[in-house]
Amino acid sequence: MSKFFYKGRPMKKPTHSSPGFETNATVYLGTDKAPAQISVQSEVRKEELVAIFAEHGWASKIEVNPDQEENIRDLEILQERENTSQAQTTKAAGRNDPCPCGSGKKYKKCCAAA
Template sequence: MVSLYEQWKDLIENQTEKTFHKFWEEYSSTEKKIYSNILENKKTTLSGTVKDLYSEYEADPVLFMGFLDGINSSLKNELKLEDLTEESNIELEIDFEKLYFNMLKAEADYLYSLEQWNDILDEARRNQIIKEFKQSKTVRKEKSPGRNDPCPCGSGKKYKKCCGAN
């Protein structure tokens, strides 16, 4: 029997240009519905069997596995998705700050712009997370030594007489 996670992976990998738009619309609306409910009810923990949870959110089992795949890196204890079945008992402890950061990273504006975030993280904290996210994407180039600077190899010679001599 193929696991839900493998079915999710197959679903993603087998999308064509024709089917992708419909798939993405269905998946993103399911994801948005689940996150809206979690944020609205300030649920930091979800627990139960996989089947109970996808039934509670009226979600397709495979799309719910996609939700679990997406939220997994924002949990305090990550799940082993490959081992999950419909009867598996799971407990999701959500770290909301990490979740917001990961939504920014995934460029999921339909999720990080949900108005329910206002009750979870104040605007100042959200702006701080956005700033941290932008800084994490900034590439910093170290200043290379000038010709007359000491060589970084530690020899004590000038850079131009040591490692800079080509």
């Protein structure tokens, strides 16, 4: 059996317990690791919310407590996040892209020169 030699300094052993893996991964609301925490006052309202969560594929923990006021803040956060991600962004034409006016010329020769 031969020894392995290399140039340079010896490598230090990693200080964390799991080398090669991201230990501080981001956890998103609505997933199995961080389900949305919802409290409602009736079973009927719970069924409505279960349908909404199932439609979008979000994970949730819904608690029915008639004495406590309704708390659906996590649902509102998820819906806002979905609405902002669906917004269409139009990319501006680059200098060498065809002009969006439909002239067939390059953007830099047509509308950018104006």
